[in-house]
Amino acid sequence: MSTAHTEPIPNPLQRQSGFAASAALEAEVDELVTHYPVKRAAALMVLHAIQEQFGWISQEAVEWTARKLELQPINVYELVTFYPMLRQQPMGKYQIKVCRTLSCALGGGCELHQYFCEKLGLNAHAHGPQTTKDGKFTVEFVECLAGCGTAPVMMCNDAFYEGVSHKKADEILGGCQ
Amino acid sequence: MSNTATTETKPAAPAIEKIKVKVDGRELEVPKLMPDWQGKLVPTTMIQACELAKTDVPHYCYHPKLPVAGNCRMCLVEFGTPALGPDRKPVINPDGTPKIAKSPRPAIACATPISPGMEIYTQTPGVKQMREGVLEFLLINHPLDCPICDQAGECKLQEYSVDYGQSASRFVEPKVHKPKAVDLGPRIVLDDERCILCTRCIRFTKDIAGDDALGIVNRGSYNTLTAYPGKVFDNNYTLNTVDICPVGALTSKDFRFQMRVWFLKETKSICTSCATGCNIIVGSREEKVYRYTPRENDAVNACWMCDHGRLNYKWIGRADRLAEVRRQTSEGRSEKTTWTVALNEIAEKLKKAPHGSVAIVASARQTNEEFWLLKKLADKFGALTDSIGYFGEGDKLLLNVDRTPNRTGARLIGICQANVGIKMMVIADSIKVGKVKTLIVFGEDVTKSSLDAELLGKLDTLIVSDILPNETTKRAHYLLPGCAHVEKRGTFTNIKGRVQKFMKAVEAPGDARPEWEFLHDLVYNVTGQDGFLTIEGLFNEMAKDVPAFNGLTWAGLGDTGVTVPT
Numbered sequence A: 001m002s003t004a005h006t007e008p009i010p011n012p013l014q015r016q017s018g019f020a021a022s023a024a025l026e027a028e029v030d031e032l033v034t035h036y037p038v039k040r041a042a043a044l045m046v047l048h049a050i051q052e053q054f055g056w057i058s059q060e061a062v063e064w065t066a067r068k069l070e071l072q073p074i075n076v077y078e079l080v081t082f083y084p085m086l087r088q089q090p091m092g093k094y095q096i097k098v099c100r101t102l103s104c105a106l107g108g109g110c111e112l113h114q115y116f117c118e119k120l121g122l123n124a125h126a127h128g129p130q131t132t133k134d135g136k137f138t139v140e141f142v143e144c145l146a147g148c149g150t151a152p153v154m155m156c157n158d159a160f161y162e163g164v165s166h167k168k169a170d171e172i173l174g175g176c177q
Numbered sequence B: 001m002s003n004t005a006t007t008e009t010k011p012a013a014p015a016i017e018k019i020k021v022k023v024d025g026r027e028l029e030v031p032k033l034m035p036d037w038q039g040k041l042v043p044t045t046m047i048q049a050c051e052l053a054k055t056d057v058p059h060y061c062y063h064p065k066l067p068v069a070g071n072c073r074m075c076l077v078e079f080g081t082p083a084l085g086p087d088r089k090p091v092i093n094p095d096g097t098p099k100i101a102k103s104p105r106p107a108i109a110c111a112t113p114i115s116p117g118m119e120i121y122t123q124t125p126g127v128k129q130m131r132e133g134v135l136e137f138l139l140i141n142h143p144l145d146c147p148i149c150d151q152a153g154e155c156k157l158q159e160y161s162v163d164y165g166q167s168a169s170r171f172v173e174p175k176v177h178k179p180k181a182v183d184l185g186p187r188i189v190l191d192d193e194r195c196i197l198c199t200r201c202i203r204f205t206k207d208i209a210g211d212d213a214l215g216i217v218n219r220g221s222y223n224t225l226t227a228y229p230g231k232v233f234d235n236n237y238t239l240n241t242v243d244i245c246p247v248g249a250l251t252s253k254d255f256r257f258q259m260r261v262w263f264l265k266e267t268k269s270i271c272t273s274c275a276t277g278c279n280i281i282v283g284s285r286e287e288k289v290y291r292y293t294p295r296e297n298d299a300v301n302a303c304w305m306c307d308h309g310r311l312n313y314k315w316i317g318r319a320d321r322l323a324e325v326r327r328q329t330s331e332g333r334s335e336k337t338t339w340t341v342a343l344n345e346i347a348e349k350l351k352k353a354p355h356g357s358v359a360i361v362a363s364a365r366q367t368n369e370e371f372w373l374l375k376k377l378a379d380k381f382g383a384l385t386d387s388i389g390y391f392g393e394g395d396k397l398l399l400n401v402d403r404t405p406n407r408t409g410a411r412l413i414g415i416c417q418a419n420v421g422i423k424m425m426v427i428a429d430s431i432k433v434g435k436v437k438t439l440i441v442f443g444e445d446v447t448k449s450s451l452d453a454e455l456l457g458k459l460d461t462l463i464v465s466d467i468l469p470n471e472t473t474k475r476a477h478y479l480l481p482g483c484a485h486v487e488k489r490g491t492f493t494n495i496k497g498r499v500q501k502f503m504k505a506v507e508a509p510g511d512a513r514p515e516w517e518f519l520h521d522l523v524y525n526v527t528g529q530d531g532f533l534t535i536e537g538l539f540n541e542m543a544k545d546v547p548a549f550n551g552l553t554w555a556g557l558g559d560t561g562v563t564v565p566t
């Protein structure tokens, strides 16, 4: 056998001690499964339901979903890492999503993103969503939010904002309590 | 069941309609339906038609024994189909040939069915450009580290890059880095930077081995092949993924960095670790075996073999291999001797042995030819014969419960009964009562069976042939060093009655000789029978003599064997 150096399988999934699906979640998932011809087809909806409840998808959640849908955990792990909207770690209470697709990129989206990051003490150049230490804010780039005519466009949780100036950004942050 | 040997395991299928297609201007008739990865008849694909036309279409993700994935795009070809007029009738050229409407878009040959009159173009400038384009994309994040890659020499990425690659990369951006040397399981290491994401390994382990263990995580250029964190990729077939991985992403811990593949001599052989008899290639260099890889035989193992059989070769090169002919002197000392002396003495003793005073224990790891020669001796002396069975757990894919390669041959030739080992007690009793005075043992440590050391002590003559030392070889009056299967030629009969031959890959150590060779000498010395000095002659002679093998010839076995009724 070769003795060359090897590494374990990387594990980006985070643990969530005490993960337990509530009776309501179990019931919701059982009902979701009935909408599909095969259990596996419900996987994305089940993950959304979990994220609704916990805010993110942990290793325990992946394994719970796999058991629930009679899949191997790798099948669920593939999904969770494919969709950026499925969160692999807890997010801030307020999630600021700044559009960076063409119109917004031309209309100041990047500057807006940078403005938020600087205000909140985050690294504007890091890859992926950035969360403040106190867990209050997450800032990230997203692709087109379908408001291209009024760039730059952003969302804060489910609220949608168009033509966001830095002043307006301050107001949005101020409204987050 | 009919009594004639066949090369097919199934009755011939009904005739399949043929259709005419052209590959690079050459017309040929191909079956409308061809077997898919499971052997089910489905519409023939372009890549199958091209193969029949002996035209190579570069491909990565396509594998004839795996479900089609169509993800690598390396097999893109251009094509055209007969043009139809407004009346839905074929448009005819002035010269009478059908007008071909060339498709404006290429198609992947691995997943596109052919249709009558289709023309496939694999050599156009467009096709060449597509191959170059696909390769350039595949190499964007590739580390380009062939000199330190274990796959070099049998890497499709390397080979197609020679054909279609660019000598310099146009990619100036930083490469995406991925995990290197991931410990995927006890036998496999994964280099994700070399993976081209063809999903062959995923499909193999899910659809063939039935262990849905691998997947691709992340997105776009971050796509990464992996097993689930904390899980171990460990089924009995994992090493097949190393064979089918077209690049150096999956490597075998056992073989990697041991030998450059272009130095390996490849010899057609058979796995001896169970009664399935998977066809294999032995990779050896300078009399050392480095690896076994599966060799395609649709009647036996398709393109696969199990990890248990694949890694069971280390014993061949063990330092304590028996390499000397030895005899016990009258004072009970063991001394080195020569084949001539030993065989002459054995023959003299055997000639004097009364009828019924000889017993033979053969090993179910021996070849058909050796059994037949032993049977000749047994017939001459009215000897009791038997063998010893080894059984373990089997699985649904290949591994058989019978862990010997040739129990079927031993039974067909009459060395053992269907219930192998049933006569061992009789042999023991006959030694105990002093009826059997001479015991011939091949390749078995009988002290582990009903013939313990005390019983062996009662014998006048104990003749033992083996490969490795054990308690029986220690007690032998004559010790004849034999050969591993990779050191000789011969045939085995697998559990389903397939008679398959294997070739010699390496030299045996020291004075060790193929058992069939010295058994032949012994049979000649004792019975006067001759006429089969070559393995071919011996096999053909045996085939005439043994009813189950009637009609077989060494040459007729081909590379993949012939099935006989069992």
Ligand code: SF4
Pocket: B194, B195, B196, B197, B198, B199, B200, B201, B202, B225, B241, B244, B245, B246, B247, B249, B250
């Ligand atoms: S590891 Fe090899 S077989 Fe598996 S997807 Fe990557 S290139 Fe294909």
Ligand code: SF4
Pocket: B271, B272, B273, B274, B275, B276, B277, B278, B301, B305, B306, B307, B308, B309, B310, B398, B399, B400
């Ligand atoms: S299934 Fe049997 S014959 Fe095939 S590789 Fe495994 S041990 Fe060898």
Ligand code: FES
Pocket: A099, A100, A101, A102, A103, A104, A105, A143, A144, A145, A146, A147, A148, A151, A153
């Ligand atoms: S580009 Fe920003 S909303 Fe469409």
Ligand code: FES
Pocket: B058, B059, B060, B061, B062, B069, B070, B071, B072, B073, B074, B075, B076, B108, B109, B110, B111
């Ligand atoms: S071989 Fe056809 S797409 Fe990969």
